[in-house]
Amino acid sequence: MASTPEITGPVSQEDIEAAEKLKNEANEYFKKQNYNTAIEYYSKAIEKNPNNAVFYANRSIANLRLEMFGYALMDASQAIELDKSYTKAYYRRAAAHMSLGKYKLALKDFEYVTKVRPNDQDAKMKYNECNKIVKKIAFEKAISVDKKEVNIADSINLDAMTIEDEYEGPALEDGKVTLKFATDLMDYYRQQKKLHKKYAYKILIDVKAYLQKQSSLVDIKVPDDAKFTVCGDIHGQYYDLMNIFKLNGLPSENNPYLFNGDFVDRGSFSVECIFTLFSFKLLYPNHFYMSRGNHETRDMNRMYGFQGEVTSKYNAHMADLFTEVYNWLPLAHCINSRVLVMHGGLFSMDDVTLDDIRKVDRNKQPSEDGIMCELLWSDPQPMAGRAPSRRGVGCQFGPDVTSAFLERNGLDYIIRSHEVKNDGYEVAHDGKCITVFSAPNYCDTMGNLGAFITMNGKDLTPNFTTYAAVPHPDVKPMAYANSFFSLLCQ
Structure with a gap:
C-alpha cells in the first residue's frame, strides 16, 4: 500500500x-x-x-x-x-x-x-x-583510503597459492577458462564441492581486468538470423540456473546470453552461481554479458547472505574482492540500438539519454539517487507519471515515462528484472516495458515460475520460456544471511 x-x-x-x-x-x-x-x-x-x-x-x-x-x-x-x-x-x-x-x-x-x-x-x-x-x-x-586507490586484485599473490595433491576439481588450463573447465566446474558444483581458491581468485582478477575496459552501457550486436537470450534475477539458485542451460543450451558463440543482475544473495548457492557465470564471461567475452543489479552491492551482500557465504566458503578477503569486481559490472546493455536492458528501470528526470548512461562513473557503491541508483532500483507502475519508490530507493515510472524515454533515444522497448512475477515475466506499458525474473519459487516460498526471453536479431520480438523450480540440496535460502537481520524479520 x-x-x-x-x-x-x-x-x-x-x-x-x-x-x-x-x-x-x-x-x-x-x-x-x-x-x-x-x-x-x-x-x-x-x-x-x-x-x-x-x-x-x-x-x-x-x-x-x-x-x-x-x-x-x-x-x-x-x-x-x-x-x-x-x-x-x-x-x-x-x-x-x-x-x-x-x-x-x-x-x-x-x-x-x-x-x-x-x-x-x-x-x-x-x-x-x-x-x-x-x-x-x-x-x-x-x-580505508579512497576506494579508487585500493586495489585488492593487485595485492593477491597467486604464485604463493599451491594446489594440494588431494584436490581433484576442475583446473584452469595455462591460467585460462576453457569449455572443459566450465563444464567440469558445473558438475563439481552439482556435487556440492568447492573450486580451489587459487582458481577462484584468478577468475575474479581476470573478470575485473576485462570489465574495467567496458563502458557503463555496453552495445550488443545480434545478427539478423541469430538467437539471443536474456535472463533475469538468479539470486543464488544454482540448480535453477543449471535448468536454464538444460532448457536453452549452454552459452556459446552461437548461443549468447545476457544475465540481468542479482546473481547472488538470498539463495544459498550464490558462490556457485557467480563463478559459473564469470567463467562463461571469460570464455565468451563477446557473447556472454552480465549487468549489475542492486544486489551486486556491499550493503545488500552484507545483509542478504553473499558476504557470509563467500566468507564461509572462502574468506572475508575474497568477499571484499567481489565488491571490487562488482563495481565494474556494466549498468545497462543496448541490443542492436533498439532494446535497452537494465536491472531496475528508468529515471526521475525526463532528459536522460543513452550517452548519459555511458558516461556514468560506476566504479563505486550506488548513491541514493541519480542515474546509477535508478538503473539498479526503479520499478514500473501502471499509472502515468512518477511516484516515490515503494522500495525507498529509486523511483516508480509510468507508461508515459517509458514511451517518452524510448522516443527520445530511438528505442523499441526496455527489458528489466528486479521484481518477482508469478509467471516469471510481465509485459507492461503497452508492450514497451518487459520484466523478466529467472529465479522460480523464489526463496523456496513464493511459488512463482521463472522465465527467460529469447529473440532473434532481425525483429527482436521477445519470446518467453517459463519453467518451475527444480530440487536442490537441503540448504535453506538465507542460510548465510546476517543472523541479526533474520532475527529482526521474524
Missing part, C-alpha cells in the same frame, strides 16, 4: 471486530508466504480501523518480505506513531532501515527501546548487536 490512512477518532465496535477478522485472515496468508494477499487484507483491516498499530506493523513485515523497504518503513513509523511503546514496530522499522543500509537509524530505534524499557533483555541484545555492526562499518571506513 502506498498510502496510509490518517489516524482518526473513535471506531465503531462493528468495524473493530471486522478489522480484527481481516487481520486474522491476513495472518493466515502471511503464514503461507502469500505476502501480496496478506498485504491486501492488512490494508482492508486498516481501512476499517486505522488506529491499530498491530495492523501497520504486520503489513510492514509483509512489505519487508517483498523487499518493499520504503513501504515497510512507512508502516512501521505509523505503528510507532499510534503506539510509542510497541516494541515490535521499532524492530520492523530497524529492519527496514538496515535493508536500506541505514544502520545508524536502526541503532536509534533500538536505543529508544532500551531507554523506555531498560529491563527488556531482548531489546538490549538487539541494540548491542546493531551497535557492533555500526562500529564495524565505522572501523572499516576509518582504516
